[in-house]
Amino acid sequence: MSLVNLLQQRGDLWRGADYSPVVQPGMPTGFDFLDQQLVGSGWPRGAVTEILTDDREGRGGLGLVVPSLAALSREARWIVLVGPPLIPYAPGLVARGVDISRLLLLYPRGQQERLWALEQALRSDACSAVLGWLGRVSAGALRRLQLAAAVGKSGGFLFRPVQVAQESSPVALRLRVRPAGEEVELEILKRRGSWPLGGVRISAN
C-alpha cells in the first residue's frame, strides 16, 4: 500500500487538494480594500461579523457598516438595530444614503431580551442586516446567533468593546476598528479562508 493510500485512510488529515470553498457572495462593504480582503468580496451573508471598538459603547463601528446599509436599505427588508447605545441620527444616516424607513430600532430591556430579539431578527428572512450592541456574552449565545444568521441568510453585526478580543468567538469575521480622524484603522482578527491581518487604514467617509 502506498503512502498516499495510507494517508487517505486517516480522517484527521486535511488535504489541500480537496479544498474548494463554496463562497457565497458577500455584501459589498463600500471600501474596496476591505472587499478584497474578505471571502465573497464583502461582509459575510448568513453569518455574524463582530466589530470591536475602543469605546465601551460600541458606537465606533457604525461608520464602517453604513455604506453597506445604504445599499441594503434599497431592499424591501428590515435593517434591525438592537439596543443602539445612542440615538441613530436620522439626518446623518440620510446624508450617507440610508433609506431610514427600512430601519427598525429595538430597545429590549436586559441582555436576555436583547439576545432573543437578535436571534428572532437574524432567523427571520425579513431582514437584510441585523445590528446588535452587546457587552459580555457567552460563546454559546454567540453560536446561537451565528446559527440563526445562517438560517435567515442575513448579515449580522455585533458591536462589542475591544476588551472581549481575548475571548474566542465562533463568528465568521472579527474586526477591530480604531478611529483615526478622517480615517479608520482596521485590524482583521479572524476571517474565513485566510489569515488575520493587522493595521490597515481606510478612509472613514
Add this chain to the structure above:
Amino acid sequence: MHWLAIYLPRLPLEVLASSDDSRSSLAVSERRGSCRRIVLCDEAAVADGIRVGMNTAAARAVSESLCVLERDRGRELSALEGLALWAGGFTSQVSLAPPRGLLLELGGSLRLFGGIRSLLLQIRSGLRGFGYQALLCLAPTPGGALLLAGDGREGVIRDIAGLRRALASLPLHRIPLERGKRDALYGMGLQRLGDLLALPAAGLGRRLGQEFLHYLERILGQAPDPQRLFEPPAWFQRRLELPAEVRSTKALRFAARRLILELSGFLLARQAGTQRLDWLLVYEGGEMYRFRLGLRTPEREPARFQQLLRERLERLELAAPVWEVGLTVRDIQPLTGRPLNLFTAEQEGREAGQHLLERLQARLGGEVVSSIRWVPDHRPERAWRRCAPDEAASGYPPGEGRKEQSPTGRPLWLLAEPVLLEVRNGRPWYGGRLELGAERERIETGWWDGGEVARDYFVAVSHSGERLWIYRELGAGRRWYLHGFF
C-alpha cells in the same frame, strides 16, 4: 343527511380538572333528589372501587383519597358553546345536544374538506387540541348518531338500513325513557332496542305513549327531525374558568388554546380575520388584567395567535394565580381564502416582515419597537423623531436639498442630551485636548417657538482619533457641548 355526533363522555370532569391534575382520584357528584351521587369518575377512582351512581358519602367511605368535585352544568354548557363556535369552521349547521353532545350536519362540507375521512380527521385533530376525550359517530339522523356515539360506537353509517341495524343492538338503558317504563320493558324480557322494534307499533304506542313512537320514527329516519341550530353571536366573547388555578404562563398559554381554537372556527365560519385580540385575566381575588394582541394584517390562523400570545406571555409576571381567562374579538374583517401558490416573492417577503414585527411587538411591547423619521427642522435635536415602523418615510421630502452640503456634515450618533465639555487653556477638552476642524456651522433658529437655538458647530477630533460633533453656545455662557459622534 350526514349528521356527526360528537359525544364527550368525560366533559363533566374535564371542565373541572385539568388532565395533569395531581390529585389522586377524582369523581364528579351531583345532587339527585335527596342525596348526592357520583356521576363520573376517573380511572384511579374506579380502581379504588368507586362506581357511577354511588352515594357520595358511601364513595368517600370506600376511598379516603377520593376528591369529589361538584358538577357544574353551566361550565359544561359553556364548553359546548365554545366547541360549537369552533365547529362553525366546518359547517354552518351546528346544534348543541347537552349535556355532553354536539351535532354537526356535514353534508354540505364533504367536498370542501376532501371527503368524509379527511373531514373527520380534521375534526378529530381539532378536538385533541381542546384536550377533550370525544366519541364520533356519523349517521343519517341526528338522534341516531347521538345515541350511538353515547354508547361508544364510533364509525360512519351511510344509510338508513345500516343505522337501523346498528341501533337494534343498542341496550335499552341508552334510550331516554322514564325509569318506570324502562323497568316494565325489562320485565317483559326486552334488553335491546331491536327487541323493542320487533314489537307491533300499535301495542308499543299504547304502552309507551305516542310521543315515544314519534321519537323512534325520528331516530330511524322515518320522520323529519329538525334541529335547533346554534347561532353564533355577532362578535366573539368568551370566558373560560380554569379547571385549576394557573400559576405559570406556560399553563396559561395551554388553557388559552381552547379560546384560540374557538376563535379560529368562529372567524373561519365568517370568512373573516381579525387584527385585535383583547385578552382578560382574572386573578385570584377577582383582580383583572387586560392586554391586547395586535396584528399587522387580519389573520385567523390559530398557530399565529398562539405564537403571538406566547411572546406576549413571556414578558408577563403573573401577579397571582389565574382563575379565569377571557378573549374578546370585536374587530372582524373579511378575509377570503388565499391560495398559497399564488404568493409572489415580494408578497412573501412583506409578510415575513409583518410577522417579525408582530412577534417583536408582542414580546417586547409596542413602544420598544420603533423606526426613525427625518424632520425638516434646523435644530439638530429636532431634525428627527421616533415613529411607528409603518409610519417611517424614506429620506427627504421632495424639494428639500440634501443636508450633505452643510459645512460640518451630520453625525451618525446624536446624544439625547448635549454633554457640557470641560475647557482647559481656553480649548474644549474630552478625555484629552480636542482638535477643532476648520469648518464652522452656525445654527441660529427657533426663536419663534421658544426652542431657541444659537450655536456654532464644529467637527473635533479627540485624542483617541474619534470625530465628535461639538458646539459652542453663542449666548452669554459661551460654553462648549458635545452633541454627537461621527
